Amino acid sequence: MRSIFPLCALALLSACSQQTSNLNDPSDINFDESRFRQDIKTLASDEFEGRAPTTKGEQLTLDYLSDAFAEMGLEKPNGKDYLQAVPMVSYTASEQQTVRLGDLELKHRQNVVLGSRHDVAKIDINNAPLVFVGYGINAPEYQWNDYQDLDMTGKIAIILVNDPGFARPDSGKFNGKAMTYYGRWSYKFEEASRQGALGAIIIHDTKPASYPWSVVENSWTGAQQDLVHNSDEQNQRVQVEGWISYDAATTLFNKTGLSLATVSDRAAASAVNLPLNQTATIAFKNKAEYANSYNVVATLPGNSRAGEHILFTAHWDHIGVDANKEGDQIYNGALDNASGTAGILEIARQFAIQAKNGHPLARSLTFIATTGEEQGLLGSRYYAANPIYPLDKSVAVFNLDSTNVYGRTTDYTIVGKGKSELENYLVDALKTQNRTAKREKHPESGGFFRSDHFSFAKEGVPAVFAGGGSEPIDEATAQYKAAMKLKMKGCYHNVCDEYREDWDLSGALEDLAIFYQAASVLGNNHHWPGYFKGTEFNALRPANDNIEQASK
Template identity: 45%
Template structure:
């Protein structure tokens, strides 16, 4: 693979005010700050209107990605098309009332609730309200918050995260959030138990994000996969910690003591309140799309690289800035797909193509619960038994080069071997996620591949700045972007130092090349909760 160190160094200087090339080995041809920065800037521009599925923002995004993949000469991933239709139902809920006993909760201020069902009117009258601890049903772990209580027809209230966060309980992987701590698991389990409503108590530390993220992520149109027949409660959502404390006090319970007890052992208690809910919803069947392009190898064994293209769209009520541009989340990752296609294309020119193919999959509706990747895994264009691995990118590093790289979900797959080798070329090291309590491994699109048994790798930008100058820049940029996750200030910055993202993309390039030229199959490590599909050719 030829390199162009001098040209790349020059482009890095022009695009990110850099004064030195990316630390470590030379970058592959095709990875440069000028083109990468332009991809990010375009995808996160106001013209793309926040990239909400089934809007004009999607139309522009699909056209742009298709144009870039065609420009690079990549093969369409879905027969003769780059697009896979994903049937969705769009539900815009308008809650007018939520009362819990004597408490009347205000929408957005005290609570955010939605109807997950495709119905115009939701009305709940005088349903019993029950606290069910963490809302976890895991008999194999010796934990069942629903044991001995019938919640059919009732509204359940539960804590965010899992008991391990509060107590270090190793059944729940200590401080690291397990899937039992995720909101989607909790809502699904409440529905399986027959609850008519499910409310999660928001607390910033165990949730890993502030209430503003709940407002912005849950306050608008929500999507689901059309035609799903999984159980759903009549409504689900979040209440603030302040509202929860009033609810507990109303029942004669001390919030802190009760929740502390719930972290030590399964706990269910009546909150001595009746819930009444009124929601009107606008329901629309629609469709969105996944986008995939392929570099064909000698066989149909395929390495898939994923990144979600969608974000939150617009909110006209925010007069000053109504567009959620989603520059970091996830224009950086989507731009990374294009850049990796550029850098890997040279491997697939001529008569000596690698043994394996590489597919670049940009999925929809990640922000709605990983729906695009869920649909793809249910309807794969490449059989899962022929899918070697999934490498996922979500919010790449704009804080400058680092000495390290974070692996989310350390120890789950053998892919860390290739990752460590690629980092060594740059003089960098692999480190575990320093915030495992955020549950990152269960929060992005690789998780659907993992659940289906495909070894999946998810990384994050490191935390150790390469030098003192980068440390100063990093501190400044982190301060500037604080609170921008799922907010309107997640916008492209002309002074971003993109060398961190580019050096991480080079690592991915090297891992993909190693997998594409190998005949070995990555595996799940002992103790991981996943296993490879039986039909895989190993």
């Protein structure tokens, strides 16, 4: 057993002592590395088969998490178990596909990945006109509409990834290098659907996407889960959606007499749509299967304001198994996100111990291990639309996704820093470790929109996605980090995201202490954090307007 606090270097001993005294109880808070490590190792083991929703791996995961919360003595919100059913449908497109854009024959997985979110046995599209719609954005607040005066009925939209701010960060358009929600793939498919398009295909480009083509191939093939929608929503959705590689798209545009690079520059300067004077023929078999997946939800009641909840979230799911791959077929998802799930378990244990020792928080803590994050934040979206506890009584959300396995740092990353007052609790806690909060190094990747906290932010609940850092604590840690980064290169959404015995988890343990301390302070005061003026969510729960909101 290793406590987090002995991990501090001698130069930081005084800071560590201060941290201990500032926690919920004067006694030492003992984040157990061996237990934390074992949780990651178990959840990421081959036995759990990559933890895909609605599979054997899900059932093993649900049992493991439920047993852990039961051992802590946490309450079952529904009185029967820790599970919230999330109705899902899995769509599986055949590996044998005919995809022809103009006279360009494309190969499934190699340079195109397509699927359908419709319960139909076959997709059969013939001679559908292709239209380049720039970034596929309709944003009145930016005076931007790539669909202006365009009837998309029966047509397929070809769309650039990210948003215009990435291509021209100094133009003042959108949010510069930092991706807005309009840059997310999910928005682009939704907007194409609202425009009445038959299909939508995004042009993959590694830099603005922030991930290589292999992530598209691995994440968008096989069974694709979605929430079960009503018939009106389902009928509105594009019939076919997916991705085309940049090289294939370049060839397609060349064949139309256009340059992809040139029209991309034009699309970054102003809203644009251009008919490509080419048509698409797309055919593949499709299958839809319905089943419930589950969020795992456990509550530690507060002692005086139990109706007010601080939420901790981490997604338990990953990609599962791909039987079409040669060699290793299991996407174990150790870093993403067995590590975050293990993190909320360890935080829950410490709060449960403190409560048993007579030191509960005033407010309740609710821990939610969500399903379907990898398929579009499905579990968190479902909870936000169907909350077990009212969202207007949900004080804040702390989200853990891919915790730090690269050793201790002098800084701490808050993704999308500058959104809400909730961040101040993390900043104050960081002082006890002599660390500073910084924004993520690559805001163009749209990290704020890519994990479960975003589902709550959209509803006005202050939510943060934070942890880790980019500055190693010392030279030895820097050398270890560089070597481990090489070992794990290319492992995001790949089969090599496996548990490693040589991971240095000391930085992750320090991060758990930051979350613990921030929640401890917020859990015992009357503050209702809000979103800062100028952010997307300020109108939903403004900062400073509700600091002393009374408990009801």
